Amino acid sequence: MNQTLFLIPLFPLIGFLLNGLFLGRLNKKLISLIACGSVGLSFIVGLKMFFQLISLPENTRAIEEILFTWIPSGEFVVSFGYLFDPLSAIMVLVVSGVGFLIHVYSVGYMHDDPGYGRYFTYLNLFIFAMLTLVLANNYLLMFVGWEGVGLCSYLLIGFWFEKKSASDAGKKAFIVNRIGDFGFILGLFIIFWNVRSLDYNEVFVRAPEVFALGGGLITAATLLLFLGATGKSAQIPLYVWLPDAMEGPTPVSALIHAATMVTAGVYMIARSNVLFMLAPSTMTVVAIVGIATALLAATIALAQNDIKRVLAYSTISQLGYMFTACGVAAFAAGIFHLMTHAFFKALLFLGSGSVIHALAGQQDMRYMGGLKRHMKTTYVTFFIATLAIAGIPGLSGFFSKDEILWKAFSSNQGSIWIWLVALFTALMTAFYMFRLVFLTFYGQERMDHHTKEHLHESPKMMTVPLSILAVLSIIGGYVGIPHILGGGNQFEKFLEPVMKGVHHGGEEHALASSGHSAGTELTLMFGSVALILVSIYLSYYLYVKNVALVGRLRNSVSGIHKIIYGKFFIDELYNAIIIRPLVGGSLFLWKIVDVVLIDGVLNGLAILIGDVSLGARKMQSGQLRRYATVFLAGVVIIIGYFALR
């Protein structure tokens, strides 16, 4: 087989090395050409491989390339290999495709930044790490990518490190993620300890033989993996880093903290569907955590004023949706939503970047308004993305969200309660997203006079990616039209070979077994759309037609508003119950245990060894006869040792 798969991550790696090694010595044009070009090439190779993949018969759709044995250590053998199957194909195309658009956008957005070269170096490294993550053919290599994207996320959140809040946010993201990573690697230990391999192929084939269905070991392993996922994908309890991550440049928020990296957890769970299906209780935990996160984050998003923070909480909420899908064994639906979300959320972030760019850095929506008159393209594309995320029929978000809602309702693992909460969250989503649009683009211009004069549409470099993403946000859902609307749900079918843990019986069979009729599905679909429309109208009424009412409402429920605005004070809670005791304990360990106890013993030991060393040095007198004597004495002593033994 001709090997081309390795090229996909190789291009961004080369880009990273070129820009990194010649940092600051290249001119901006060349930097952007290298950075964008390398990701573009990855996308092209990914596309070529994708067509090669779909030309294969359905059951053999997997291209594996093993480059070399990475770690051969006794029984612990890990190969360095890439696997291109339907799941990784989708991820590769999303990562490199959306990544490419965001690279291009960044050329415009970061144009005047002094750290231009550094920015693109990090961004290329990120793409490399992310592609490694999704292309790996074993868990360890995935973990390498997993850590790599974490590093890049840290570097890019703290990109403007001279700002204390930015470097703090970077540290917070890194440390919170480390907690998740710790869980992840412990999960891998359990898997390796029992399966004796970390290769996907072997793990997924052997796991059902090794682990008992619902047994303690597999439940522990999957829970630990899920802990890793909650870190990377910002779910309860580890979601707190993502809102702060908005300190990074906006294209980074779009690429890393919305479209790609944060979906790594969803990818990992979908990849491990065989394992998760063996642990029903973990599945329940995943579904509950997912839906709870979706609800909590949507609630917080209702009351935020910072445009990027609203989007950040919206991201957390949508990720919660994806996890809910995974938790009810609708992995394909989760990945479907992952893809459409990548399109419209990247678009929303980039649109907000365009707005922030025009307003010279202003992020507070209270000082925006009326922008639709000034920024035509940004407004239109942003509006399309909002329609998509709200789940308006005809746009991508509708198909994927509806799929999740239906699966939450109909699947064996689902329940009507999950469905209800999910629907309620969807209503809130529509509400806060339209609140955002109305506050930003409608009504009076509330910015100061100087800024208002300088309002301008962003350059082509930025608006063209917006337009492309807008088109994708519309059409991206048509690959997965459900049966009920006359489609074939091609997307789910495409992913079927990967979802070995889920028993397939075709849609009809699933319908029959869960006892729900086509009528039910249609009713739910139209019902939810109708409610969403009501929710949007409510938002319109409050934020455009009757603005004064909002203030009055807020005052009447000021207590609740304060709690929501303060994000339920989760950060403060963590600070009080985890961070403070930790700091206290660390102080004790430092001042008493380390300085007095350990250092005392160690310094004593060091002084002792140092003295011995001085003595040993004196042995070396420089006299040749002594050297020969020692030599001979050595021989004699060894002979004596043998003689006396």
Added chain:
Amino acid sequence: MTDQNWSILIPEIFLFIWALFIFGLDLGIKRKNPKILGYSAMAGLTITGILLAIFNGGILFKGMFQSDQLAIFFKVIFIGSAFMAVGSSFDIASEKIRHHRGEYYGLILFSTVGMMFLSSASELITLYIGMELTTIPLYVLAAFYKDDKLSVEAGLKYLIVGAFSSAILLYGLSLLYGLTGTTDIVTMKINLSLVFLSYGKIGPGLILAMIMVIAGIGFKLALVPFHMWAPDVYQGAPTPITAFLSVGSKAAGVVAFARIFVNGLIAFASDVMKPLDWGIIVAILAAAAMILGNITALRQRNIKRMLAYSSIAQIGYVMVGMVAASELGIASVGYYMFIYLFANMGAFTIATIFNDKTGSDGIISYSGLSKTSPIFAAYMSIFLLSLAGIPPLGGFAAKYLVFAAGIQAGYTWLVIVALLTSVVSLYYYANIIKTMYFSAEEPTIKIHPSFPANLVLLISVIGIILFGIFPGPILDWALESAKIFAF
């Protein structure tokens, strides 16, 4: 054994002729262009490497000379260390030894030819001759700064102790011959087991033979207590020669040891054969080397002496893999030497350049190097951290493999000693890094290596990082070469 494949001798023959050619070239060019000799030595070594890739695999002289995977693996290390030694010599060649450049480079190549013969020897006489061919040019090279008292002293000490150990080695080899009636290592192995099976025991002569061979090869390895010459010689000799001694010459000792003990006397490795076992004695010597080498290195103020003690300790780690006397053991030894080649040659190259610029070998004079020559300070840190065994550098994987082999073979106590002493070693390696990076003194020195020295450094750094992260290819090769012993 009728296969008379002369072509496998081509790399050795070529390198020998090339060395003569360099002698001649020195006369011809009349010192107009000082660099041409060095470059032609490097070119000759490169071509030898290519020839080695083409002509290998086979036996010659009824099996006295064999070009098996183990030989090739180590020949690559020899060629590599000679290449790097030559590459780092350009700076001293333009000044200190400018009247004898031809001899200098030629002798390095001669010594390399000797090592290559040695590693292919499957028979005691060839092995001994290979060892002498290796060492005699090195005596001259150690004393190459004729006007420098230290250098002359180094050469003389090396010669006298060398002759002494050579005699002991020869005595041990003759005892082995007397006991088995053959000099062929594989036949010796068979004869020994025949004797053992027929009589149920072997006389004390074998102990004597083994100890003398250990002592003789221990000299080359600078294994405690046969190491006393090393610090003085390492300090006095021209630094590239010190580097060559510490890597190439040691690797030659390693391969000789492996051929005689891990192949020929493999049956006597474990304590099942008590009291005729060599495993325990080598393990004790290895432990002594690690303890003494690391502890004495702590208080050294001269970087070459420090590296000398460090290399005494390093050979202790290599011997941990050796006493394991298993496939993994030999493979880990090969891998260790391969990484050691990069790390030690790299560190000595920096020391050479630095000494050439400043005339000093004092560790203290490295103060603030990170500010004036940040790249070289970073290189040096990488070499030292690899020697200390810090991941993800090659030295970590090397130590890990050696320890794994030791534990697998049941030498847990030895591995514990190795672990503890490597903690000690981190102190003196890190101490140099601290001096380079965190010294309050104002730096004055900036170093500018010549192009070949830069190349050597770059190759070393890339090798350490690349094979540290991806040990697979080298380890696979080392495992392949270990297979020839048929454990």
